Amino acid sequence: MxxxxxxxxxxxxxxxxxxxxxxxxxxxxxxxxxxxxxxxxxxxxxxxxxxxxxxxxxxxxxxxxxxxxxxxxxxxxxxxxxxxxxxxxxxxxxxxxxxxxxxxxxxxxxxxxxxxxxxxxxxxxxxxxxxxxxxxxxxxxxxxxxxxxxxxxxxxxxxxxxxxxxxxxxxxxxxxxxxxxxxxxxxxxxxxxxxxxxxxxxxxxxxxxxxxxxxxxxxxxxxxxxxxxxxxxxxxxxxxxxxxxxxxxxEKTNKILSFLTILFTLSIPVSIIGTFYGMNILIPGSVNYSENMFDYIPFMLTTGLSVGALIVMLYYFRKLGWLNNLTK
Structure with missing residues (x-):
């Protein structure tokens, strides 16, 4: 070559x-x-x-x-x-x-x-x-x-x-x-x-x-x-x-979510009470007091609707099976 x-x-x-x-x-x-x-x-x-x-x-x-x-x-x-x-x-x-x-x-x-x-x-x-x-x-x-x-x-x-x-x-x-x-x-x-x-x-x-x-x-x-x-x-x-x-x-994420869930859960009662007393209706124990029971009808309706909605949601969640683990 x-x-x-x-x-x-x-x-x-x-x-x-x-x-x-x-x-x-x-x-x-x-x-x-x-x-x-x-x-x-x-x-x-x-x-x-x-x-x-x-x-x-x-x-x-x-x-x-x-x-x-x-x-x-x-x-x-x-x-x-x-x-x-x-x-x-x-x-x-x-x-x-x-x-x-x-x-x-x-x-x-x-x-x-x-x-x-x-x-x-x-x-x-x-x-x-x-x-x-x-x-x-x-x-x-x-x-x-x-x-x-x-x-x-x-x-x-x-x-x-x-x-x-x-x-x-x-x-x-x-x-x-x-x-x-x-x-x-x-x-x-x-x-x-x-x-x-x-x-x-x-x-x-x-x-x-x-x-x-x-x-x-x-x-x-x-x-x-x-x-x-x-x-x-x-x-x-x-x-x-x-x-x-x-x-x-x-695991780290779950710990953070658990802490936030507990914190949110502890704040729920305060949020509910504050929400009720923040409404523009007569509520027993509030500053605006009345001896006429008919003045408390809005409060009764609000409370009844809230409790009724809670019962409906519990029934629906139980039907879906989300609450089964809590009842065992």
Whole structure:
């Protein structure tokens, strides 16, 4: 292959016949340039230009195309976002394509490019299978760091759940979203890793490296499995914290409502008496006194209507079953 290292937006490293081509922020022009030198299928090129493809593996006679997703966090945002990584892996080349926001991949390429030959050999090895292992290992290690942050946030929420002075409903919701996002990344990654180990490691490894590379990929797969198990446990834990916070908040609300209900109930007799004596009618015991009983007819009517309305409401409430618990 005669691909030049001077093409803008495309960088490459060569080591003993193996070429690592690094592309960030892919464009149609860049991928068309690569397709003239390497057997890239048009459908795979379209997948690389899209930012929201589902993880998958496409196998061809002379190369394999892999799409993976890894989390990335912007400085102004704490919630992980999906970032797509596309890989073309052939007998003597590996092409990595991403949007430029996978920092572990960028750091790995720069370490390979600007450091000594010994470091290049440690990263690239002698086959594209070994280089693929190095890339996945760096990205999965970064995934483990994000998992540690999630577990740390879980510990903080555990301390805050039982603190009445702290409102953590929003923090719980954000952490649930983080865990869900990471699980949506790790579950397909686990499936892809199993397929790569079972079908593709031998295809792109030398006979000498084959056995060792399977062990290396099994180690990455083991890390992915541990991440998935930890995320499942974290999901269950955050659901418990959510239910606990809801229960404690409801209990606190009920205490406040109970206090207000008692306060309102205690004020009812005073309100009733004040209401009767505030009416513009003659009431026994008031300042306006009369010896004529007919002058008290408005008072009798008001009292009778009030008592009658009370009896009707009690009957209606009992018919609805609202008073059953009070009569048991």
């Amino acid at each position: 005669s691909l030049s290292n001077d093409i803008k937006g495309i960088d490459l490293i060569k080591n003993k016949g193996l070429v690592w081509i690094y592309v960030d922020q892919p464009t149609r022009e860049k991928l068309d340039t690569l397709s003239r030198e390497y057997p890239l299928h048009e459908l795979n090129i379209e997948d690389c230009l899209s930012k929201n493809q589902l993880p998958k593996i496409d196998r061809y006679d002379d190369h394999v195309f892999i799409i993976l997703q890894f989390p990335t966090i912007k400085k102004e945002k704490t919630i992980p976002r999906f970032s797509q990584l596309s890989l073309f892996i052939g007998k003597d080349f590996l092409i990595s394509i991403h949007q430029g926001n996978l920092k572990p991949l960028t750091d790995l390429f720069l370490a390979c490019k600007f450091q000594n030959v010994k470091n290049i050999k440690a990263i690239m090895g002698n086959s594209p299978g070994y280089l693929l292992h190095s890339i996945l290992d760096a990205l999965v290690d970064d995934l483990l760091h994000l998992l540690m942050k999630v577990i740390g946030n879980l510990d903080d929420i555990e301390d805050a759940v039982f603190d009445d002075k702290v409102a953590i409903a929003k923090d719980i919701s954000i952490l649930r979203r983080e865990i869900t996002t990471l699980r949506r990344i790790v579950v397909p990654l686990k499936r892809i890793m199993v397929e790569v180990i079972s079908r593709d490691v031998r295809k792109f490894s030398t006979d000498v490296e084959e056995e060792d590379l399977i062990s290396y990929f099994n180690d990455i797969n083991d890390h992915v499995s541990k991440v998935l198990e930890a995320l499942d446990e974290s999901k269950e834990t955050i659901e418990i914290y959510k239910d606990t916070d809801h229960m404690l908040s409801s």
